[in-house]
Amino acid sequence: MKIISMIPARYGASRFPAKLMQDLGGKTVILRTYEATVATNLFDDVFVVTDSDIIYKEIVNHGGKAIMSVKEHDCGSDRIAEAVEDMDIDIVINVQGDEPFTDKASLKKLIEVFKDDDKKNIDLASLMVHITDEEEINNPNTVKVIVDKTNFALYFSRSVIPYPREKNVGVKYFKHKGVYAFRKQAILDFYKLPMLPLEASEKIECIRYLEYGKRIKMVETNVEGVEIDTPEDLERANKLWK
Template sequence: MNIVALIPARYAATRYPAKLMQQLGNKTVIRHTYDNTLATGLFNDVWVVTDSPIIFNEITQHGGKALMSKKEHESGSDRIAEAAEQLDVDIIVNVQGDEPFVQKQPLQKLLDAFRNDESVQVASLMQVLTDEKLIADPNYVKVAVNNKMDALFFSRSVIPYQRDKNVNPVYYEHIGVYAFKKQALLQFTKWPITPLEAAEKIECLRYLENGVPLRMVVTEYMGVEIDTPADLERAGQLLQQNMQ
């Protein structure tokens, strides 16, 4: 099975422009993501797919692999699909460029979802959220699942809503790391943006709105996703802790 990791890396991020080029310890955020993805040893190849010559040069000048893509893609999945179409590959893992603490075990569990169930077309990661402040934060995408661990819905709102205070629901944060069979990814780009996706600004809702289930995989730890300057500060603190 040919498995490739593609890292979409847009320079002009809406919430935090140039976040991938921010310094985190002795490397930029995007280099941490690339190097840690490569270090897992799970992939036949790892590429950064970017619209930015700055990010392209940051990766290639340090010995990594990068591909230039169009600027006008609506989502990270659209961006990597452009590159994936030209690749002879079975499974594509989309590692978001703002996930500098990528680790082997969660990605291994994600790939195992395809090995354990041939019907799986798309899979993604989630982790348990317990901090009430983060549960209420719209920057943290929540996901509700069924008893097969397929996603029922993704939202920036609090889901589920705790109407009955005697019931203690489990809250899951969706981590923006996906794995796709190649055809599922290419099909994604042929569908127009769907109403819920447009409202929530959560790209994977396009799969659910077109009837394609997402198999969710629980991971205990994925570090910090860099969406805001405060996240970068938290990531710096975590990096220091890991170095001690």
């Protein structure tokens, strides 16, 4: 089974432009993320896939591997799908470019999902984190996921799911952590299938898989990491790095 990692990387970002090229402990955020992913030793290959000459040169000038996107893309999954279309691979794991604190244990859990899936019933796998803070549960920027008894995703939403009409039934809330592991065919299917209303409404790309009948295995992790979406996040990341 050939397993690679792809790190989609856009230069532009509405909340924090050029965030991937900001300094984190003496190196750029994207280079830190790339090096941390390589250092896990979990992958046959690791690539940054980008629409930016600046990010491309940053990786290759430091001895890394990068791919320039040919087309414009709305999301990281589309960017990855274009890049892997002609590659001889089985599984591709999407590591977010703005998460330099790569957690090896969580990535290993995602890989094990496919190694244990002899019948190939699982199209993709992703991570979820148990959350208890009410502000976070109610925050529309926090994507929540509900699962069945075998941890297959039922739905993702920015709303509170499940709705707590009855508060004393032992419901747990899970935040979706946007690290995905795909079978190659699943991500190619995603690339070719049009967006449907639920995904368009929620602006959550993995809903497209559910709308087309794909099966998403969710893996629980207790490692939240640090997503660098704002200058304040970067400041916090630099303190952690030290």
